[in-house]
Amino acid sequence: xxxxxxxxxxxxxxxxxxxxxxxxxxxxxxxxxxxxxxxxxxxxxxxxxxxxxxxxxxxxxxxxxxxxxxxxxxxxxxxxxxxxxxxxxxxxxxxxxxxxxxxxxxxxxxxxxxxxxxxxxxxxxxxxxxxxxxxxxxxxxxxxxxxxxxxxxxxxxxxxxxxxxxxxxxxxxxxxxxxxxxxxxxxxxxxxxxxxxxxxxxxxxxxxxxxxxxxxxxxxxxxxxxxxxxxxxxxxxx
DNA sequence: TCGTGATCATAC
DNA sequence: GTATGATCACGA
Numbered sequence: 001x002x003x004x005x006x007x008x009x010x011x012x013x014x015x016x017x018x019x020x021x022x023x024x025x026x027x028x029x030x031x032x033x034x035x036x037x038x039x040x041x042x043x044x045x046x047x048x049x050x051x052x053x054x055x056x057x058x059x060x061x062x063x064x065x066x067x068x069x070x071x072x073x074x075x076x077x078x079x080x081x082x083x084x085x086x087x088x089x090x091x092x093x094x095x096x097x098x099x100x101x102x103x104x105x106x107x108x109x110x111x112x113x114x115x116x117x118x119x120x121x122x123x124x125x126x127x128x129x130x131x132x133x134x135x136x137x138x139x140x141x142x143x144x145x146x147x148x149x150x151x152x153x154x155x156x157x158x159x160x161x162x163x164x165x166x167x168x169x170x171x172x173x174x175x176x177x178x179x180x181x182x183x184x185x186x187x188x189x190x191x192x193x194x195x196x197x198x199x200x201x202x203x204x205x206x207x208x209x210x211x212x213x214x215x216x217x218x219x220x221x222x223x224x225x226x227x228x229x230x231x232x233x234x235x236x237x238x
Numbered sequence: 239t240c241g242t243g244a245t246c247a248t249a250c
Numbered sequence: 251g252t253a254t255g256a257t258c259a260c261g262a
Contacts, residue, residue: 052246053255060255069249069253086257096241098256131257179242189243191251198251211243212252219241 014064018078018147024063025127025145033058033129034138044138055137056084059127071100073120080147081124085222086131087143093226094131097217102187104200104210107170112159115166117185117215121158123149126226146229154225157184162215172201174210184221190214 015021028036033055037044040061045051065074065082074082086094100116112118128143150158161182168177179186191212202208 048246048257050246052257053248056255057248069255071253074254084256095257098254101253133257186242189245190253192245192247194244196251214253 014066015075015078018080021063021075021078021080021125022145022147025125028059028062028127028142029144031142032138033140033142034136036062036142037138044136046136047133048137051137055086055129055140056082059084059129059142063125071116073123075125079123081120081122082127083124084127084129085226087128089132093219093222096186096188096219097222098190099185099215099217101190102165102169102213102215104169104174104198104213105207107166110166112162115162117158117162121150123147126229128226146226148225148229151228154184154221157221161185165215170201172203172205172208174200174213175208177213179216182218184218186216186218187213188216 015024034044036042036058040058042058042061045054048054060074060082063082066076073080083097085097088094100120103110103116124147126146126148128146130140130143132140161184165177165181165185165187168174168181177187179188181187189211194211196212197209198212200208200210
């Protein structure tokens, strides 16, 4: 059977329902990134060193994510955020997962419920992809999708980390935050290079310039999320 | 070996 | 610069 018989959807079109999105996602499982790239007329890079977002953008294309640099979920009309997650030889996340840019000013009164982190993570479609570096991107296989929403325990973990980090930012201690802060989620540089600067709050409450930061999910947390899906296939059904 | 800090491509 | 998509790469 040809790929297009299994995937009779005009790529790049927006899925109209969660069911359609999931049908598309399931149809990608088992194919390599090279096959999918070929069907789409894309060229697979030799490695991801200068194409770090390539796999994510290829999956976006097939699932019909509204491309763009807008600060909202990939499927805003469905309330779903898309994340490709590279797995190592043990089936564990090979990388942390970028969530969103961290606001470093005008945080007074912002609550977890209003935060961009929570908005992005409220419902995530995980697409596991072989992330072994010794294998060429074109040979890496796409896995079965997992549609996840944080359970109470997960939400509390994320909230606690967000509140701790946000508190430090508000108190002018952003430059003392390292990736070691946080249990499930950490704050790390998110910039073109280490010379990039953005506004933040200083120790005396004054405006300072610092490296732009982003929120990232730690590997262990993401691993637990994916593990929960494997142990109970119905865990994330609604 | 692996996590932290650094970095790459692209759109606007 | 900010925001999207992320992974790289070196020092501990």
